[in-house]
Amino acid sequence: MTKQTDVVAAPAPADVVAAVHKQLGERVTVDDGGALVVGPSNLIDVVRALRDDHGLDYLANLTAVDWLDRFEVVYHLCSSAGGAPIVLKTTTDRANPRVPSLFGIYPGADFQEREVYDMFGIRFAGHPNLKRILMWEGFAGWPLRKDWREAYFEQEHKPLTSRWPDGQFFFGEDKLTDWGSNTKLPPAYTGAEIGRPKPQEGQYVVDIDALRRGTSFGSDRLVVNMGPQHPSTHGVFQMRLVLDGETVVDLEPVMGYMHRNHEKIGERNLWLGNMPFTDRLDYIAQLGSEWGYALCVERMMGLEVPERAEYIRVIMAELNRIQSHFWSIGFLLNDLGAFFTPSLYAIEEREIVLDLFEMATGSRLMCNYMRFGGVAYDLPDAFMPLVNVLVNERMERAIDEIDAYLTNNEIVMERMKGVGVLTPELAIAYSTSGPVLRGSGVAYDVRRADPYGIYDRFDWNVVTANEGDVYARYAVRIGEMRESLKILRQALPQMPAGEILGGKKAWQVRVPAGEHYARVENPRGELGYYCVSDGKANPYRYHVRSPCFVNLTSLAEMCKGYKVADVVAILGSIDIVLGEVDR
Amino acid sequence: MADDPTPVLAPSPASAPTRFVTPTIDPDVLESWTSYVQRFENDEAFIQGQIEQSVMVTTFDRLIKMVDGVYNWGRRSSIWPLQFGLACCAIEMISTAASRFDIDRFGAGLFRPSPRQADLMIVSGTVTKKMVPQIVRLWNQMPEPRYCLSMGACATGGGPFKEGYNVVSGIDQFIPVDIYVPGCPPTPQALLHGLIALQRKIDGQSIKNVSWYGRDPLPEVPVPVLGPDLVDLRQLPDIQARAAELGALSPEELAAMQAGAGGAAAGTEGGISAVMAERLAIWRERVASKG
Numbered sequence: 008m009t010k011q012t013d014v015v016a017a018p019a020p021a022d023v024v025a026a027v028h029k030q031l032g033e034r035v036t037v038d039d040g041g042a043l044v045v046g047p048s049n050l051i052d053v054v055r056a057l058r059d060d061h062g063l064d065y066l067a068n069l070t071a072v073d074w075l076d077r078f079e080v081v082y083h084l085c086s087s088a089g090g091a092p093i094v095l096k097t098t099t100d101r102a103n104p105r106v107p108s109l110f111g112i113y114p115g116a117d118f119q120e121r122e123v124y125d126m127f128g129i130r131f132a133g134h135p136n137l138k139r140i141l142m143w144e145g146f147a148g149w150p151l152r153k154d155w156r157e158a159y160f161e162q163e164h165k166p167l168t169s170r171w172p173d174g175q176f177f178f179g180e181d182k183l184t185d186w187g188s189n190t191k192l193p194p195a196y197t198g199a200e201i202g203r204p205k206p207q208e209g210q211y212v213v214d215i216d217a218l219r220r221g222t223s224f225g226s227d228r229l230v231v232n233m234g235p236q237h238p239s240t241h242g243v244f245q246m247r248l249v250l251d252g253e254t255v256v257d258l259e260p261v262m263g264y265m266h267r268n269h270e271k272i273g274e275r276n277l278w279l280g281n282m283p284f285t286d287r288l289d290y291i292a293q294l295g296s297e298w299g300y301a302l303c304v305e306r307m308m309g310l311e312v313p314e315r316a317e318y319i320r321v322i323m324a325e326l327n328r329i330q331s332h333f334w335s336i337g338f339l340l341n342d343l344g345a346f347f348t349p350s351l352y353a354i355e356e357r358e359i360v361l362d363l364f365e366m367a368t369g370s371r372l373m374c375n376y377m378r379f380g381g382v383a384y385d386l387p388d389a390f391m392p393l394v395n396v397l398v399n400e401r402m403e404r405a406i407d408e409i410d411a412y413l414t415n416n417e418i419v420m421e422r423m424k425g426v427g428v429l430t431p432e433l434a435i436a437y438s439t440s441g442p443v444l445r446g447s448g449v450a451y452d453v454r455r456a457d458p459y460g461i462y463d464r465f466d467w468n469v470v471t472a473n474e475g476d477v478y479a480r481y482a483v484r485i486g487e488m489r490e491s492l493k494i495l496r497q498a499l500p501q502m503p504a505g506e507i508l509g510g511k512k513a514w515q516v517r518v519p520a521g522e523h524y525a526r527v528e529n530p531r532g533e534l535g536y537y538c539v540s541d542g543k544a545n546p547y548r549y550h551v552r553s554p555c556f557v558n559l560t561s562l563a564e565m566c567k568g569y570k571v572a573d574v575v576a577i578l579g580s581i582d583i584v585l586g587e588v589d590r
Numbered sequence: 591m592a593d594d595p596t597p598v599l600a601p602s603p604a605s606a607p608t609r610f611v612t613p614t615i616d617p618d619v620l621e622s623w624t625s626y627v628q629r630f631e632n633d634e635a636f637i638q639g640q641i642e643q644s645v646m647v648t649t650f651d652r653l654i655k656m657v658d659g660v661y662n663w664g665r666r667s668s669i670w671p672l673q674f675g676l677a678c679c680a681i682e683m684i685s686t687a688a689s690r691f692d693i694d695r696f697g698a699g700l701f702r703p704s705p706r707q708a709d710l711m712i713v714s715g716t717v718t719k720k721m722v723p724q725i726v727r728l729w730n731q732m733p734e735p736r737y738c739l740s741m742g743a744c745a746t747g748g749g750p751f752k753e754g755y756n757v758v759s760g761i762d763q764f765i766p767v768d769i770y771v772p773g774c775p776p777t778p779q780a781l782l783h784g785l786i787a788l789q790r791k792i793d794g795q796s797i798k799n800v801s802w803y804g805r806d807p808l809p810e811v812p813v814p815v816l817g818p819d820l821v822d823l824r825q826l827p828d829i830q831a832r833a834a835e836l837g838a839l840s841p842e843e844l845a846a847m848q849a850g851a852g853g854a855a856a857g858t859e860g861g862i863s864a865v866m867a868e869r870l871a872i873w874r875e876r877v878a879s880k881g
C-alpha cells in the first residue's frame with residue numbers, strides 16, 4: 008500500500024550543464040543565464056544525450072518566447088530523482104518557424120508542443136497530431152505572438168493611459184471594435200463557409216477508415232463525444248472516445264472551452280496585477296497558485312521573505328491542499344456513482360477552511376493574498392484559535408471518517424483497483440506530476456525535489472503508492488492529507504511574530520531583466536511559472552505550466568482497454584481543474 | 591308556496607292555486623316569464639347580476655389570478671437548474687448546493703444533467719467563444735418556461751478576462767438573461783439571493799401573457815459559428831455588406847447570399863437560409879421592441 012519515501016538530491020544544474028557542455032562540445036553553447044543553447048538541427052541528439060547520459064528523464068516544461076526577430080523554444084528538463092531543472096533553448100526564425108518535435112523522446116511534450124503551435128504557430132516536425140489545442144481549428148492568428156492584437160486591444164501595456172491617471176472609462180465594445188462585440192474578423196470575410204460541412208482535416212481524431220474496418224468480431228466501432236456539457240467531466244472538457252462495444256480503443260481529450268487567455272492578459276498586466284489572476288487558475292487550490300507566482304518573481308528580484316510570512320504561506324498552502332484533496336476525493340466518488348453524498352461529507356471541512364481564508368484574506372475563493380516578499384495582511388487574532396481546533400481536532404476526524412468509509416469499501420475497491428494503470432516509466436515519460444506520478448510509485452514531490460519556502464524545516468514524508476491505478480491515486484491523496492496535517496501541526500506552534508512583508512509596499516515592482524522558472528507542488532502536481540522580464544513594468548513573457556494540462560497527456564494511455572464507466576473514474580482520479588487546464 | 595311544484599320563476603300571483611290542482615298558467619305570469627327569459631338574451635348587467643348571485647363571484651381576471659397563484663407557486667418552488675458549470679463560479683454553485691447553504695431549501699436543488707428537464711440555466715463562469723455555441727444550443731434545447739441566471743462578473747460582462755481574445759463579453763449577447771448576480775465569484779448567499787429574486791420574478795408572471803402559451807413559439811437563438819473568430823449569425827448580413835463594400839463580394843453575390851439563394855443547394859449552403867433569415871427578423875423585432 009502507500010509507502011513513504013525520501014528523495015535523494017540530484018546534482019546541481021550548473022554541474023549538469025558543465026558536463027553536457029564537455030560531452031557534446033560545440034553542438035551546445037551556454038548563454039549568460041546558464042541555459043544550454045542548441046540549434047534545431049541538433050536538438051534531438053542533444054536531448055537524447057541529456058536524457059540517456061545525464062539522467063534528465065523528466066520534461067518539466069516546454070514553452071516559447073517571441074523575441075520579435077526570432078522565436079525561442081524553451082525546455083526545462085529535470086531528473087525524476089530531484090534537483091533544479093536545467094534550461095535548454097533553441098531558436099527558429101519567425102518567417103517559417105520549425106523545430107523538431109520531442110514527442111519521440113518525451114511523450115509528455117505532446118500537448119505542450121500543441122499549445123506552443125496553437126499560440127505561436129511554431130510547427131513541430133515529427134509531431135503525430137499537430138493541431139490547435141486551446142483555440143479552434145480555423146481561428147485567425149497566433150495569439151501569443153507579440154505583434155498579434157486582440158479585438159479589445161487598446162495599448163501594449165497597462166496601466167492604460169485612457170484610464171489612468173484621469174480615470175476615464177468606456178466600454179470596449181463601444182469604442183474599440185467594428186461589431187460591438189469582442190470579435191475581430193478579417194476585413195474581407197464573407198461568411199461563405201457557414202452552413203457548409205466543415206473541412207475534414209483536424210476534425211476527427213480517429214482514422215475513419217479504421218473505424219469502418221471494425222473489429223475481428225465484425226462489430227462496428229463507435230465514436231462517442233463526452234462533453235463539453237457532461238456531468239462527469241468536471242467542467243467544460245470534452246473527450247472523444249473510440250469504442251469497440253464498451254471498451255475504449257482510443258481517446259482524445261479536447262480542451263480549450265475555458266481558455267481565458269491568461270498568458271496574453273498576463274503579459275499586458277503589471278507584475279503585481281497578475282496576482283489575482285493566478286487565483287483563477289486552479290480555483291480549488293488558489294493559494295498554492297499564488298505562491299508559485301510570488302516565488303518566481305521573488306527569485307527574479309532577489310527578495311527575502313520574512314519568517315512569519317513563510318510560515319503563513321506554508322499554513323495556507325497546506326490547508327489548501329487538504330481541502331482540495333477532500334474535494335477531489337468527494338467528486339471522485341461522485342463520478343463512481345455515489346451521487347453527491349460523499350461529496351457532501353468531504354466538503355464539510357472545506358467550508359471551515361474557506362471561512363478561515365475569508366477571515367485572513369477577505370475572500371472565500373479568490374484570495375489575492377500573497378505579495379512579492381510576503382503576504383498582504385497579517386492573520387487576524389481570531390484565526391489562530393480556530394485553526395488550532397481545526398487542525399488538532401476536526402481535520403483528523405474528518406480524514407479518518409472518509410478513510411473508514413471508503414478505503415476498504417468493497418464497491419470502491421472493485422471500481423478503482425486495477426483501473427487506469429500507469430507504469431512508473433510511463434508516468435515519468437508523460438511528465439505527469441502530483442498524485443498521478445506518486446500513485447505510480449515515483450517519489451517525486453517538488454517540495455522535496457526542488458525545495459522552496461521552508462518545507463525543509465518540517466518532518467514529513469513523500470507519500471507514494473506502487474499500483475499506479477485509480478485506487479493508488481486515491482490512497483496517495485489520503486496519505487498526503489495526513490502529511491499536510493503533520494506539517495500544519497509543526498508549523499502552527501512554531502510560527503514567530505514579526506514582519507509579514509519584506510521591503511516596502513509597492514503597487515508596481517521593477518523586476519530585473521532575466522528569466523526564471525519557479526515551481527511549487529500544488530495539490531494537482533507541479534505548478535510552474537516561467538517569467539521573462541525585460542526590466543520594464545510588465546512581464547515580457549508569462550507562462551504557466553499547468554499540472555492538470557500536462558497530466559491529461561497520459562489520459563489516453565490510462566484509458567485504453569478499459570470500459571467507458573472506468574474512463575469517468577480515471578478522469579476523476581487525475582482530478583483536473585479546467586481553469587488550469589485551459590488557462 | 592314552498593311545496594308548489596310549478597316551475598315558476600317569477601313572483602307568484604296573489605291567488606295561488608290549491609294543492610294538487612293542475613295549475614293554469616296565468617297570462618301575466620307567462621308574460622313576466624317570457625320577458626325574464628328575454629332579458630337573458632339582451633340585458634348584460636342583468637346577467638352579470640344573476641351570475642354573481644347564483645354561480646360564483648369572480649371575473650375572468652380574478653380567475654386568472656387565482657390560477658396564476660397556484661401555477662407560479664408550483665413553478666417557483668421547484669426550479670430545476672441545469673447541471674452545468676463553466677468556471678470558478680461553478681465551484682461556488684456547488685457549494686451552494688451542498689449542505690451548508692443548501693439550495694434545496696428553495697426548491698432548486700435538483701440539478702438536471704439534461705437541458706430537456708431543466709428550468710433554469712445558471713451560467714456560472716466565463717463564457718468563451720469556443721464554448722458559446724454549446725451554451726446557446728443547450729439554451730435552445732431547454733423547454734419553456736426557462737430562465738437564465740448569469741452568475742458572476744464573467745457571465746455578466748466578461749469580468750476580469752473581458753479583454754481576452756477568446757472571451758465573450760457576457761452571455762446576454764446571446765441569451766436573454768433574467769437575473770444578474772454580481773461578484774467574482776458571488777458568494778453562495780449572493781446566489782441564493784439571485785434565486786429568490788428569480789422566484790419573485792416568477793411570482794409576477796401571468797399565464798395570460800407568458801410567451802410559452804402565446805401563439806408563436808419564441809424563435810431559437812441562432813447558434814454562433816466558429817470561423818476565423820466567433821461569428822454571430824445575426825450580424826452576418828452586416829458582415830457580408832462590409833465584405834461587399836471591400837470588394838470581396840459582388841453586389842449580386844451579396845444579394846443572392848442574403849436571400850438565401852447562394853451556393854449550390856439554396857437554403858442550406860452558402861449564406862443564410864430563408865428560415866434563418868426569417869428567424870433573424872423575428873429576433874431583431876423582439877430585441878427592438880424590448881428596447
Ligand code: SF4
Nearest residue numbers: 678715742743744774
Ligand atoms: S466571475 Fe470571477 S469567479 Fe466567476 S468565473 Fe469569472 S473569474 Fe471566475
